[in-house]
Amino acid sequence: MYKLYYFPSNANVAPHILLEEIGAPYELVLIDRTKGAHKEAAYLQLNPGGVIPTLIDGELVLTESAAICWYLAEQHPQAGLVGAVGSADRAHALRWLMYLTNTLQAEILHYYYPTRLGGDDTVTADALKSRAEARISGMLTILDNQLVTSHGPYLLGEKFCVADAFLFMLCRWTRNMAKPARDYPQLATFVQTMVARPSVIRAMTQEGVATPWV
């Protein structure tokens, strides 16, 4: 039976609706964020970002609301929530899901939590940039920890997966920060492994990107 960690009207709403669409049995577990339960050690072990929701499916612990939505849709093809692999409908559903999570959802969080961006005082663009850099450090630490958990050199371990290409691109984008991705111990190994990969060498060379790439 699925278990969905939730708080009313949080990012659990979309997976919750899909569980109802599917008609699969599930249990809701309240994470009382008014009491800080989402930042307690027990929950952080399931969800290192301390965000809601988390889905449990047997041994699998899955975070990221949009990933949970896609996972549920794929697991239950009879519910018709995604088209077959290779169909245009499936590609477009994914495209809108990505847009919703990385653009609209990200922006709505700024509306609700503007002080996370700028603090309580007035800020300059330079200060906004520095504060972004500080938050990026926290994210790179989460990713570095994942490479410890997976034993590296890739996000899921020895096997290169689709997310590693995306991680490499973002690591490159941090290259001029005070503490770039290459200065984190596991991410250092990751980017060294990636820049030796023939696909990366060909892509970066074709784009005419000057070295060092990260």
Place this chain on the structure above:
Amino acid sequence: MYKLYYFPSNANVAPHILLEEIGAPYELVLIDRTKGAHKEAAYLQLNPGGVIPTLIDGELVLTESAAICWYLAEQHPQAGLVGAVGSADRAHALRWLMYLTNTLQAEILHYYYPTRLGGDDTVTADALKSRAEARISGMLTILDNQLVTSHGPYLLGEKFCVADAFLFMLCRWTRNMAKPARDYPQLATFVQTMVARPSVIRAMTQEGVATPWV
């Protein structure tokens, strides 16, 4: 043959690496953003957000770097970029891809473009909130236009898909803004359709969310 619209070192890097991993034939098309080519009408028709990259695969026009990555991985199972449906590896690859695009990538954009958040002057948290709301209006307009294109009531047309649950959740989150989602003509129909859907009624009721839901 795939066609990938790109600019050196932009968000095309990840799909580009994956095209090389797969070994499928593809063509690169430069969108010269130094000359504003990403904001020209011809490109906006392919990519309404005016962002890079876009992938063309026959009749399919696909945007969103992370969606393109996942699409390519699914289309070429022999490349081993994602595990089989139902495997934990597949779920975790998706989870990290979502985290990278909606959290780390979104934050890195703030580092590079802090004036998009706050303008050139010093700003208060209230101003950051207002500016977020203005950007959200542009996003809701893109989504409203998609509902015109699809002929509604859902993102892909008559058939409810996984992304609609996510869209409903985010529409709700705009409910106290000056121009909430329900005030856009097509989104109005969308949310009215959604609140009558049994899955939505059950999920919102279970979470104890007071009406009106959007």
